[in-house]
Structures are given as C-alpha cells and as structure tokens.
Amino acid sequence: MSGPNSEYDPVQVTPLDEEHVNAMREEALAAIAAATDLEALKRVRAEHAGDRSPIALANREIGALPPQARKDAGQRVGQARGLINQALAQRQAELEIEAEARMLVEETVDVTLPWDRATQGARHPITTLSERIADVFVAMGWEVAEGPLVEAEWLNFDALNLGPDHPARTMQDTFWADPPEDHLVLRTHTSPVQARTMLTREPPIYVVCPGRVFRTDEYDATHSPMFHQVEGLVIDEGISMAHLKGTLDHFAESIFGPGIDTRFRPSYFPFTEPSAEVDLRCFVCRGLSPAVDDCRTCKGEGWIEWGGCGVVNPRVLTACGVDSDRYTGFAFGMGIDRTLMFRHGVADMRDMFEGDVRFSTAFGSEL
Numbered sequence: 330m331s332g333p334n335s336e337y338d339p340v341q342v343t344p345l346d347e348e349h350v351n352a353m354r355e356e357a358l359a360a361i362a363a364a365t366d367l368e369a370l371k372r373v374r375a376e377h378a379g380d381r382s383p384i385a386l387a388n389r390e391i392g393a394l395p396p397q398a399r400k401d402a403g404q405r406v407g408q409a410r411g412l413i414n415q416a417l418a419q420r421q422a423e424l425e426i427e428a429e430a431r432m433l434v435e436e437t438v439d440v441t442l443p444w445d446r447a448t449q450g451a452r453h454p455i456t457t458l459s460e461r462i463a464d465v466f467v468a469m470g471w472e473v474a475e476g477p478l479v480e481a482e483w484l485n486f487d488a489l490n491l492g493p494d495h496p497a498r499t500m501q502d503t504f505w506a507d508p509p510e511d512h513l514v515l516r517t518h519t520s521p522v523q524a525r526t527m528l529t530r531e532p533p534i535y536v537v538c539p540g541r542v543f544r545t546d547e548y549d550a551t552h553s554p555m556f557h558q559v560e561g562l563v564i565d566e567g568i569s570m571a572h573l574k575g576t577l578d579h580f581a582e583s584i585f586g587p588g589i590d591t592r593f594r595p596s597y598f599p600f601t602e603p604s605a606e607v608d609l610r611c612f613v614c615r616g617l618s619p620a621v622d623d624c625r626t627c628k629g630e631g632w633i634e635w636g637g638c639g640v641v642n643p644r645v646l647t648a649c650g651v652d653s654d655r656y657t658g659f660a661f662g663m664g665i666d667r668t669l670m671f672r673h674g675v676a677d678m679r680d681m682f683e684g685d686v687r688f689s690t691a692f693g694s695e696l
Contacts, residue, residue: 345387345402350406357413370421378417384413450686451690454692459665466580478515479506483512489524490599503515504544520560523560524648527651532651532658533563540557542555542557551678561661562660569657588610589609591607593605600639600641606634607638607661610632611626611627611631613625635663639659641658
C-alpha cells in the first residue's frame, strides 16, 4: 500500500470512485436479498461485509489519500457500508422469524400421542416371592436374617458339621475364592446365615434367611450355578419335630393356597438329626393321584418334593456356642426358584435369569 500523495486525485482511484462504490453496494444488497436461510446469509456477510470483502478493501484505501480527499471518499464508502450492514440486520431478523416458524411446523409434538410407548421395567418374580415368603414368617413373629455371599469356609462347612472330607467341599461342587489360603467360598447354601445368627444372638432364635447361593451346577432347564434358597431356623427350649411340621404346613398353605400340607420322608443331612425330605401336597390334583392319572405337576404321585428339614444337630449347636443340653431347634430349606416353578408353572429355569422383561411383566406386581 502506498503512502499519502498530495497530488493524488481519489476520484480517479477505481475502488473509491462513486460508480464503483455504488456497484459494490448494489451487488451486496442483491446478494443479501437473495439469501434464503441463515447459513446462506452467513456466507453473504463474509463475502460482502467481512474483512476481505470489496467494500472493506476499498475502505483501507482511504488512508492512502491526501487529507483533503479523505472526507468525500470516507462518506461515500461509509454510507455504502452502513446500508449493507442495515440490510444484513434486517434480513437476519426476517430469516430468524422464518426459521422459527418452520421449526414450529417441522418439529411439532403431538401431545395426544401415547406417552407409555417406551418399555417399562418390572419387579422380578423371584424378588416378589422372596418378600412374600419373608412376610409369612414376619407375621409369625420371626426375623429376617442376611449374610454375605462370599463366606468363610468354617461357617459354610465346619460349623454345620460338614467335615473336611465331605464331597461338597470339592471344586466340582463349590466355587472357591482365590487365594486358597483365605479359605473363602461363594456360599453353597444360606445355612451360614443361621450359624452367624447363633454366634451373635442368645436364644430364643426365630429367623428366616432368603438369599442367593452358588454351586457348580450345569446351566440347563432345571439347574443353575446361581439360584435362591430360603432357610428357617428356630432355637428355643422344648422345640420338636411337631413344631417343624406345623410351621411347614402353615408355610405351604400360605404360598400355595388352603388345603395344602406337607409330609416327611426320612433322610440325612449333616446339620440336622433326625432329618427329613419335605414333600408338598400337589396343589393341582390336591393329592388325588393316582386317581387323577393325568396330573402333569406331580406325575401321578400326589406329592411334590419341596426341600429338606430336621432337628438341629447338637454338634452344630455346640459349634455355634449354644447350650445343646438346654436348647433344641429345627431348620428347613427350600429353593425359591423351585417354589416359583411349582407355583406358576415355569418350565425352564433359564427364563428366570435371561433378563427378558417380558418374563417378569407376566407375573404382575405383588406388594
């Protein structure tokens, strides 16, 4: 850019003569009027009003003029720039109004449409059944006890009279935690909760213990490496098998309906003596099989295997610090998953653990 020249006539400088300035102004005004949206107007602004636009470059030439010539050139260019900026502002406002009107049409929300089209969650039937079982025993004055899923070997086995050579301790039956020297397992039953309760409370004890347990079972229609149990424990003076039978009959009737009772079959468990398998009267044929030969639930037996029970072994009482000469007790354990399968006709246990909300919604909500 050249310096001031007193002999320089600005009228003869092409970017500053009136005709050229008018042409730049008209070209800019035409481009502004032709802009159809805000993005196009942004490009027009840069081309005709930006730092590298013709009118801006012409404005820079004013400084090179002699002092007496700057006034006319400055007024001419300034008026043109003012008209261009005014047209830009006016067109900006017009396009913003048009954009808002178009947005209201294109993005209209129909508030009358259904609001619940998104899939809703549901409480899992295992959860609701566990709570229902707990409520049955809380209503009888029992307490709900809980314990950790990762349990000490001693509480899971030794305190319950399962000796060092018991097959349940093998890797084929139990999930052991690393490192082995910590002697920790994923609990194989909820019985350690009973041991913890006896170690921390003074009799009388009436507790029910629902929760998850783990065993190295195959994952198929009737088995899972993770499942749910509920166990009950009573420690008091003068407790007998008769109290156990009455408790389980009430439990069965509360879950499966009036007229359902239980029967005992002799069995063996290390932590109870005597021990028994608990059979549930078929709630479909009401125990009328084999007269009702087509009962698919009990397969003509009239009874359904439900769980195990017995009088607490005195060795378990002694190991947990309870005076076995003064106190006796009973314990029982049932599978919550198995109870759910019986109660609602679930054919495949895997349906409970696949996470498909359609399975849970079919059961509704139990409060």
